[in-house]
Amino acid sequence: MKPLFLACFAAALTCAAVAQAQVRIHDPWVRGTVPSQKATGAFMTIQAEQDVRLMSAASPVAGVTEVHEMVMDGDVMRMREVPGGVPIAKGASLQLKPGGYHIMLMSLKQPLAAGQTVPITLTFQGAGNKTFTQKVEAPVRALGAEAAAGHGAGAAHKH
Amino acid sequence: MRRTLSSSRRALILRGAALAACTAALSACDRVGGPSAQGFRGIDITGAEFGRGFALPDHTGSLRRLPDFGGQVVLLYFGFVQCPDVCPTALARAAEVKRMLGPDGRRLQVIFVTVDPERDTPQILAEYMAAFDPAFIALVPSAQQLAQVAADFRIYYRKVPTGSSYTMDHSSQSYLFDPQGRLRVMLRHAQSAEDYAHDVRLLLRSA
Numbered sequence: 140m141k142p143l144f145l146a147c148f149a150a151a152l153t154c155a156a157v158a159q160a161q162v163r164i165h166d167p168w169v170r171g172t173v174p175s176q177k178a179t180g181a182f183m184t185i186q187a188e189q190d191v192r193l194m195s196a197a198s199p200v201a202g203v204t205e206v207h208e209m210v211m212d213g214d215v216m217r218m219r220e221v222p223g224g225v226p227i228a229k230g231a232s233l234q235l236k237p238g239g240y241h242i243m244l245m246s247l248k249q250p251l252a253a254g255q256t257v258p259i260t261l262t263f264q265g266a267g268n269k270t271f272t273q274k275v276e277a278p279v280r281a282l283g284a285e286a287a288a289g290h291g292a293g294a295a296h297k298h
Numbered sequence: 299m300r301r302t303l304s305s306s307r308r309a310l311i312l313r314g315a316a317l318a319a320c321t322a323a324l325s326a327c328d329r330v331g332g333p334s335a336q337g338f339r340g341i342d343i344t345g346a347e348f349g350r351g352f353a354l355p356d357h358t359g360s361l362r363r364l365p366d367f368g369g370q371v372v373l374l375y376f377g378f379v380q381c382p383d384v385c386p387t388a389l390a391r392a393a394e395v396k397r398m399l400g401p402d403g404r405r406l407q408v409i410f411v412t413v414d415p416e417r418d419t420p421q422i423l424a425e426y427m428a429a430f431d432p433a434f435i436a437l438v439p440s441a442q443q444l445a446q447v448a449a450d451f452r453i454y455y456r457k458v459p460t461g462s463s464y465t466m467d468h469s470s471q472s473y474l475f476d477p478q479g480r481l482r483v484m485l486r487h488a489q490s491a492e493d494y495a496h497d498v499r500l501l502l503r504s505a
Binding site: 170171173174175176177178179180203205207209211214215216217218219220237238241243244245246281282283284 | 379380381382383384386387389390393417419421422425426428429430431454458460461462463465467468469470471486487488
């Protein structure tokens with residue numbers, strides 16, 4: 140009886156784990172920094188399998204990690220922490236990219252050089268307001284090597 | 299006698315003012331609506347009454363003035379190092395523009411003015427510029443100099459607290475000076491490296 144109970148318990152855990160695969164992360168990357176620089180951004184695409192809300196992020200390389208939105212107000216760039224998280228509808232993708240949302244890594248504990256990988260843990264709110272986390276390994280891209288992605292950042296990409 | 303003198307002087311002043319108004323109107327024609335007569339992809343601001351120059355220390359401590367860059371096109375951009383998005387995108391684009399110009403790239407001087415002199419020390423700025431192009435120059439104004447140069451170039455900047463730190467809201471346009479040191483073009487952040495290179499080429503060709 141006992142082994143059966145354990146097996147059920149394990150199966151339930153596995154089911155829970157499967158149920159938690161509510162998001163898929165594509166193309167994560169972090170912008171590299173120079174030695175004295177204390178802040179940078181992380182970018183990726185988050186594809187939601189369920190209705191979820193990106194609540195927060197954390198990384199061992201940064202003292203403070205926040206979810207930010209960059210908006211252009213005329214020619215003025217404004218950047219803000221997103222209050223209450225960012226909702227992503229089931230089947231939709233949230234792009235964290237230059238010119239929009241990003242994960243702001245602040246109070247960096249070390250410079251981030253191209254080729255390194257930065258672990259980031261995203262916290263989401265899913266079905267029934269339950270929170271779950273998703274780990275991401277984001278490779279660092281060289282600071283000066285990102286001209287192409289900057290093309291048309293801003294109004295041109297709004298839909 | 300005095301009255302005649304003053305009235306003729308007044309006429310002279312009036313004529314001068316009329317001439318200035320005509321010139322302004324002519325250059326305004328370039329600006330208002332549609333592409334400029336010069337064919338710039340940015341906004342033609344030839345004859346602008348603002349942004350006549352600067353005199354600020356660079357990241358090595360040397361005083362830099364606009365006439366130091368005679369014969370070159372100067373691309374002027376305001377930003378800050380702890381900026382995750384628009385500033386590195388703008389500087390990477392500027393480096394790309396320089397590459398696109400080929401041998402003429404040497405005739406483009408990119409100048410970055412920090413709007414966060416509190417955190418952007420000359421050392422950080424030296425490292426930061428080198429990450430994009432070792433020839434890029436950063437200007438490091440004092441808080442007071444920043445207020446002046448920003449007002450002079452119609453640049454908005456504001457410190458915004460975020461958690462235990464702060465970020466900067468700031469204008470993101472780039473300015474181009476021609477090789478004679480005249481302010482000519484304003485380009486928006488959303489424009490491409492091709493647009494920037496196009497306008498730089500026009501200014502170099504007209505020199």
